[in-house]
Amino acid sequence: MLQGKTVLLGVTGGIAAYKAAAVASKLTQAGAKTHVVLTASAAKFIAPLTFQAITRNRVIVDTFDEDDASVISHIDLADRADAVVIAPATANSLAKLALGLGDDMLSTTLLAIGNRAPVLIAPAMNVHMYANPVVQSHMETLRARGFTFVEPGEGFLACGYTGKGRMAEPEEIVDRLIERLGRRRAMEGVRVLVTAGATVERIDPVRYLTNDSSGKMGFAVAEAARDLGAKVTLVAGRADVAPPGGVELVRVESAQQMYDAVLSRFAEADIVVKAAAVADYRPAQTAARKLKKTEATLSLELERTPDILKALGERKAPGQVLVGFAAETNDLAKHAMGKAARKQADFIAGNDVSKPNVGFGHDTNAVSVYTAEGLVEDLPLQSKRAVADRLLAIAYDAYKARAEARGTGL
Template identity: 60%
Template sequence: MLKGKTVILGVCGGIAAYKAAALCSKLVQAGAKVRVIMTESAAKLVQPLTFQALSKYHVIVDAFEENDPSVITHVDVADSADLVIIAPATANMIGKMANGIADDMLSTTMLVTQAPILIAPAMNVHMYAHPAVQANMRTLEQRGAYYVEPGVGLLACGYVGKGRLAEPEEIVAAAQQLLASLADRPLAGKKVLVTAGGTVERIDPVRYLTNDSSGKMGFAVAEAARELGAEVTVIAARTSAPKPAGVELVKVESALELREEVLSRYAFADVAVMAAAVADYRPLRQEEQKIKKTGDTLTLELVKNPDILQELGERKNGQLLIGFAAETENVEANARGKLKRKHCDLLVANDVSAEGAGFGTDTNIITIYGSDGSSLPLPLVSKREAALRLMRLAAEKLGPAAKGQAE
């Protein structure tokens, strides 16, 4: 996957910069054209001449170095890249990238490039665990950056812990895997609509009915669809998970608001994934003022919310419709019944009482049922992996005659 690709290797001023020389060599051996950009701090640890000898290209350090008057160097290099690898990535550079600071050649180039970015952090264990660093890393991940996790061991500072730069072989393997995954985009050109989170049904200004949904599964589906090339819109109710990067996010609160937003977009979707936990009932009246405590009991009158999934099933016009069923008993019977009643093409069911499969977890245990009678059970896997399997199956179901493809 690296053969013939142009890779920007950003080398920052950490002691692990010496490993970047081996990484540069291995990237070249894999067939990549490596353009090295070093920070001034990195150039004090390892001479740019080392990387020039390994890459056979001039190494860029100075932000004002413009050897070719026909181009702007940082724009030209950024536009040429198929992949960017930052290794070692210091806390300083991660902070600059997260906050849009461009005060040297590397950080400036990072604001220009449209290539995927693979970050290999390396720093002191306490620095790596610092809330500011972790927040910056999450910000970059939400924007679509990828990471090679640092290793655990003896650090240059004398501490033992997580913070060692991943080995060059690991970084090369991660780069190859990333490029392979980005090349495999079966949903390119498709529009995917996803719902996520739990709806909120207001009783009064300070009280409401809701459920335990965190939105993690819906957001994982959105990220998986985006990774497979789709244009993704997420309609999210109450969530506690970080929002996915690279997608359109529409925030709603109640089931009625969710229905309105979904119906306004459904006709333009190729795939609709209804992963939100929608309340079955809502209070008949929403009080304008806080209800005061006046007795030993309080009776709320509830009315049924519209069945959004069934409504979508009845309105289908070439869309692939995917529903979800959170069950606690008779999972298969209930799932197959819902699949048929709602006119779904696929239905994802799980027993939310099972360990590792409930609301708010990072893992899931699901079975994907098809309208053709098929079933695909997945054991305990991450929600990310479950979402990828689901969206790959959706891509297979769409086939060459998919709506987006025909257009």
């Protein structure tokens, strides 16, 4: 899996930096073209020459150490990297990554990489630093962006404490990287259609009806499918965050526009995940000019919008997998199972948005996946990216099973 791959190993300034030499060795032995970037603090713990001898590649510490005038080092490394490992990752480096700072060679290179390559992080620090809510918040931010963590182990630490904080063993780090790269190809050739965000239903040119959807859940699904190698089409309404790169993005505003965009692309999709919060009603009449305020009350006549999930369920081919969402405040199982049956959806991901940190606007979600017959799996409160990863795994397993049953293979 690593043969011929270019792996960027970032080493930050903690006592566990000495173990990074073993990581570099194992990556190189596995056939990776290993390029090491040390922070200035890391170079206080272990010499760059150690990594140069192991990898047979130049080791960079200084951002301005440009020995090849034909390239800019941090951009060149970012363009060539198939994967990134940061081991050890200190509390300071996690903060810089989460905040998007670029004040040294490693952080600048990671900014240039963005989400174009998988990033594996192996934290190492004092037990109390690791448990600090600020550090945990930064890790949660990075998880939500798709970064993978190799959790530290428990034991005696260099500071004298005993607890969680020692860097994972080099063998585990390399094994996790191989697993991550393997998973990255799992859905290669599969076509995934995702909807995300809120629809906007115009009352007049300056007023509209909408909802609280931020787009984060749908964007996480699209990003996760992209990282698994799928060809992704993302139909997005109004959202609070930027959509992921590397996908075909189709922007829409109203429920009708989303209906048209999705239906026109549905036949080509293998898996459809309907995460958008689509308005159920729209004004029966949209004023061409701004409605002026009067002393009287204003009544709006509303009409039903097209039911996208139902239309897809009616048109679904035997090999397609259709996943919908149900945001509920009570009787989650009853409503989710009923929705799956009425809409002929394969799965409904139901979430109770009355619970803290669940659903609209949050970076986290807790989802229960249902079929019309019953519960498939409960996904506890976690990052929306982690929910997306598991939801796609459930949908993809169903897709594979149907392909095998039809004898078509993948």
